[in-house]
Amino acid sequence: MASLIPNLEPNPDTSPEFQRKKRRKTEKRPGSFDRNQGNQRIKRWQTEREQQIYSTKLIEALRRSRRNSSSAAGKEVRGTADRVLAISAKGTTRWSRAILTSGLSAGAKMRKHKKANINANRRLRKPKINKEKRKLPVFKRKLMVLGRLVPGCRKLSFSNLLEETSDYIAALEMQVRAMTAITEYLAGSSGGELQPPADRLGSNVNS
Amino acid sequence: MSSRRSRSRQSDVSRITDHQITDLISKLQQLIPELRGRRSDEVSASKVLQETCNYIRSLHREVDDLSDRLSQLLASTDTDSAQAAIIRSLLM
Numbered sequence A: 001m002a003s004l005i006p007n008l009e010p011n012p013d014t015s016p017e018f019q020r021k022k023r024r025k026t027e028k029r030p031g032s033f034d035r036n037q038g039n040q041r042i043k044r045w046q047t048e049r050e051q052q053i054y055s056t057k058l059i060e061a062l063r064r065s066r067r068n069s070s071s072a073a074g075k076e077v078r079g080t081a082d083r084v085l086a087i088s089a090k091g092t093t094r095w096s097r098a099i100l101t102s103g104l105s106a107g108a109k110m111r112k113h114k115k116a117n118i119n120a121n122r123r124l125r126k127p128k129i130n131k132e133k134r135k136l137p138v139f140k141r142k143l144m145v146l147g148r149l150v151p152g153c154r155k156l157s158f159s160n161l162l163e164e165t166s167d168y169i170a171a172l173e174m175q176v177r178a179m180t181a182i183t184e185y186l187a188g189s190s191g192g193e194l195q196p197p198a199d200r201l202g203s204n205v206n207s
Numbered sequence B: 001m002s003s004r005r006s007r008s009r010q011s012d013v014s015r016i017t018d019h020q021i022t023d024l025i026s027k028l029q030q031l032i033p034e035l036r037g038r039r040s041d042e043v044s045a046s047k048v049l050q051e052t053c054n055y056i057r058s059l060h061r062e063v064d065d066l067s068d069r070l071s072q073l074l075a076s077t078d079t080d081s082a083q084a085a086i087i088r089s090l091l092m
Helices: A016-027 A035-045 A048-068 A074-088 A094-101 A105-128 A136-149 A158-189 A200-204 B018-031 B045-076 B079-091
Strands: none
Touching: A035 A158, A048 A074, A048 A158, A048 B045, A074 A094, A074 A158, A074 B045, A094 A158, A136 A158, A136 B045, A158 B018, A158 B045, A158 B079, B018 B045
């Protein structure tokens, strides 16, 4: 089975990446709703291969960030983990794009500015819409909470938001699996009995 | 539910049918471990949303905890050789 073989070289003809590249043109439309593509994406997050790729990239990114700044606070690790996760999504989903652009100050400022406005409008808007009292306040509120939890999805339509949420949850689960494996490995080996065989990688240790 | 079509915050042109809504909600329900086994007519859409939010929040918390642990572990081990070994072992 392909997932047991640690082959990280993408095989252009048979890998799902090749098919995704062909499909990416249709995925860019905001209203596009193709459940098939969504299901394929979600299944990808659940494969062993994807987790291996993510683990490798995460470790490399952590190594790079530790070289640049000597402190590896939990928050930094979290940020790195999220960014690598977003990169693994290959730009096909809104939440991944939002994570990658969230570092820009323009995005953060806009969010603060908009927050004040939304709260002002909500009170005025509520009494107007009276028809379905039981649905709007409760259901729509929960929808908005969900929109806030998934990065970059505050103003999405109902169906797009649910699509993004499904993908986001699958990706988060993979992130937890990968980080748990890495953490357990590190914790198990911190006793010092780990002896990496001397080879080309060993030469990097003292740089 | 039919009134939702006119009232939803649509900025796109696509018309959302009730069938699509229930489809998406039940698909979401299958992803949430708590609600996975239940029949979709037993669980209200509102509950699915609520549990989704809770689940995402708990996943976020887990990632935060793992990040903290990872940062501590990385600080205390010889990172380069450990990382090389991790990569090798994870790929085997």
